[in-house]
Amino acid sequence: MQPVASRLPARKHRSLPARAGIGLKPEHFRAILDTAPDIGFFEIHAENYMVDGGPFHHYLTRIRERYPLSIHGVGLSIGGEGPLDEGHLDRLAALLDRYQPESFSEHLAWSSHGGVFLNDLLPVAYDAATLERVCAHIGRVQDRLKRRMLLENPATYVEFAASTMAEADFIGEVVRRSGCGLLLDVNNVHVSCTNHGRDARDYLAALPLDAVEEIHLAGFAEDSDGAGAPLLIDSHGAPVAEVVWALYCHALDLIGALPTLIERDNDIPALPVLLAEARHAERILERLQPAAHGVAA
Amino acid sequence: MSGLDAFAEGLLAPAATCPPGLLTWNGSAPEKRFAVYRNNVVVGLVDALADSFPVTQALVGEDFFRAMAREFVRVKPPRSPVLALYGDGFAGFIEDFPPVAGLPYLADIAHLEYLRVMAWHAADVDAITPERIGAVLADPDGLPQARLTLHPALLVLPSVHAVVSLWAAHQADSPALALAAVDPAQAEAALLWRNGLEVEIRRVGPGTALFIGRLQQAASLAQAGAAAMAADADFDPAATLALLISCGAITGITTPRNSVA
Numbered sequence: 427m428q429p430v431a432s433r434l435p436a437r438k439h440r441s442l443p444a445r446a447g448i449g450l451k452p453e454h455f456r457a458i459l460d461t462a463p464d465i466g467f468f469e470i471h472a473e474n475y476m477v478d479g480g481p482f483h484h485y486l487t488r489i490r491e492r493y494p495l496s497i498h499g500v501g502l503s504i505g506g507e508g509p510l511d512e513g514h515l516d517r518l519a520a521l522l523d524r525y526q527p528e529s530f531s532e533h534l535a536w537s538s539h540g541g542v543f544l545n546d547l548l549p550v551a552y553d554a555a556t557l558e559r560v561c562a563h564i565g566r567v568q569d570r571l572k573r574r575m576l577l578e579n580p581a582t583y584v585e586f587a588a589s590t591m592a593e594a595d596f597i598g599e600v601v602r603r604s605g606c607g608l609l610l611d612v613n614n615v616h617v618s619c620t621n622h623g624r625d626a627r628d629y630l631a632a633l634p635l636d637a638v639e640e641i642h643l644a645g646f647a648e649d650s651d652g653a654g655a656p657l658l659i660d661s662h663g664a665p666v667a668e669v670v671w672a673l674y675c676h677a678l679d680l681i682g683a684l685p686t687l688i689e690r691d692n693d694i695p696a697l698p699v700l701l702a703e704a705r706h707a708e709r710i711l712e713r714l715q716p717a718a719h720g721v722a723a
Numbered sequence: 724m725s726g727l728d729a730f731a732e733g734l735l736a737p738a739a740t741c742p743p744g745l746l747t748w749n750g751s752a753p754e755k756r757f758a759v760y761r762n763n764v765v766v767g768l769v770d771a772l773a774d775s776f777p778v779t780q781a782l783v784g785e786d787f788f789r790a791m792a793r794e795f796v797r798v799k800p801p802r803s804p805v806l807a808l809y810g811d812g813f814a815g816f817i818e819d820f821p822p823v824a825g826l827p828y829l830a831d832i833a834h835l836e837y838l839r840v841m842a843w844h845a846a847d848v849d850a851i852t853p854e855r856i857g858a859v860l861a862d863p864d865g866l867p868q869a870r871l872t873l874h875p876a877l878l879v880l881p882s883v884h885a886v887v888s889l890w891a892a893h894q895a896d897s898p899a900l901a902l903a904a905v906d907p908a909q910a911e912a913a914l915l916w917r918n919g920l921e922v923e924i925r926r927v928g929p930g931t932a933l934f935i936g937r938l939q940q941a942a943s944l945a946q947a948g949a950a951a952m953a954a955d956a957d958f959d960p961a962a963t964l965a966l967l968i969s970c971g972a973i974t975g976i977t978t979p980r981n982s983v984a
Contacts, residue, residue: 473804473805473806474807476804476805476807477805477807477808477844478844478845478846478847478875479844479845479846479847479848479875479876480843480844480845480847480876480917480920481843481920482844483847484847484920500804501804501805502804503804506727507726507727511804514803514804517805536727537804538804539727539728539730539731540728540731541802542731542735542800542801542802543800543801543802543803543804543806544731544734544735544764544800545763545764545767545768545771545801545804545806546734546760546763546764546767548727548730548734548760551726551744583756583757583759583760584745584746584747584753584756584757584760585745585746585747585748586744586745586746587744587745587746588726588744589746621748621756622747622748623748623749624748649759651747651749651751651755651756652747652751652752652753652754652755652756653747653749653750653751653752655749655751657755657756657759659759
């Protein structure tokens with residue numbers, strides 16, 4: 427079957443600008459409308475807005491009128507063993523229809539199993555069966571939402587004996603078969619490569635970088651594994667680390683300037699603190715040309 | 724058993740377990756790495772409950788609340804990725820949770836906090852104008868048979884405990900001594916509605932709560948009023964209608980003769 431993305435209009439939805447954005451948090455709703463910060467875009471977690479009405483939709487409607495929007499799902503369970511939750515996909519379609527985001531992304535992970543939602547992005551084995559399943563699920567998502575989705579590379583803490591492919595090769599195959607784009611989470615690259623003894627630059631080089639349409643940056647927490655080796659936790663609860671900024675610059679050198687999100691979901695600071703981190707990313711982006719593959723300047 | 728069954732079971736198992744088939748690059752035991760996922764799952768869901776049930780938490784203390792919430796997460800994990808409404812069932816769980824048998828009002832406080840979240844996220848519906856309500860009220864023949872459609876954010880909770888006073892005593896603007904003055908065994912009914920972007924909670928009489936509950940079940944004004952008056956000698960139908968109008972809670976009226984929505 428022809429990948430769904432190649433059957434869709436290439437630019438039905440306008441793209442995110444190749445600038446920095448931040449995650450939209452209820453704590454900042456009023457400050458954003460009051461101060462109208464100069465920021466490239468906002469990103470929301472889709473599931474937080476799957477409610478009928480009230481303040482969340484009130485503020486998102488007003489903020490979306492003023493800024494480009496990325497909708498980022500955390501609950502589709504694309505790596506899950508069962509079929510996708512069609513009810514959830516319907517809710518997602520309604521949300522995208524209402525807010526017409528410039529970008530929609532989800533994760534290479536599973537979060538539901540046996541009807542239970544586990545509220546975490548859980549790891550998959552990189553084997554032929556998973557590849558088939560993930561591609562089928564992405565195909566269903568893209569058909570239902572009538573748009574290309576971006577898939578985010580994961581932060582993981584364990585690997586599976588059943589894996590037969592390297593993670594970057596697996597992602598490359600998913601992108602090739604499903605026609606989806608890639609959301610490159612640079613923090614996840616650093617976290618996973620540290621946790622599994624890999625070289626982050628080698629990993630980056632093995633990814634299908636020409637499919638990257640957005641970048642995520644976030645902070646991590648540090649722990650150690652059973653042997654005392656560093657174990658990094660993708661906490662989204664700290665500023666972006668220096669080592670991740672350096673890897674970000676390296677990634678941009680390979681790809682060009684891309685929409686870049688500062689993710690912060692825990693220990694959320696005041697809005698100006700996040701805006702300052704976004705400005706830091708913008709100063710790096712301004713030194714570069716936009717990526718060659720069709721992101722709006 | 725499918726590949727992810729053991730992984731999923733290990734996440735919510737009470738004792739630390741580790742599914743088979745995990746590898747680590749340095750040969751370290753995978754238990755500590757798997758524990759990161761266990762921790763993410765349980766802490767994330769307990770945090771979601773703590774966000775929705777702050778007064779319940781204040782009444783038992785943070786450590787106790789989190790231990791109780793962990794039990795709930797294991798017994799009744801969410802079925803939907805939409806966590807805003809996770810906690811349906813938490814009040815019922817508390818009611819049957821032996822360690823809090825000495826706090827008989829705790830379950831109703833949790834119920835009130837869950838209704839508050841529901842009111843917060845309920846659909847946006849415009850109230851009909853006072854003029855249009857007035858036109859129906861002015862028709863004495865049609866009025867008893869009128870049926871009201873109420874705003875989805877308007878909710879009531881009758882309780883045999885002092886739910887509104889206990890809740891109010893834990894709000895930031897409450898005087899420090901307010902809690903000591905509350906008699907938890909005093910029956911109270913709560914009315915919740917959305918005023919602009921805020922959820923308001925106030926105490927109403929038992930007749931008012933019953934009246935609104937019956938209207939929500941599509942009773943006519945006459946039927947709901949009769950039930951409320953039979954249960955509560957102090958029930959005042961005119962004041963209750965005025966309250967509903969002031970809350971912007973009437974979103975439609977149907978009478979045998981006409982329909983206004």
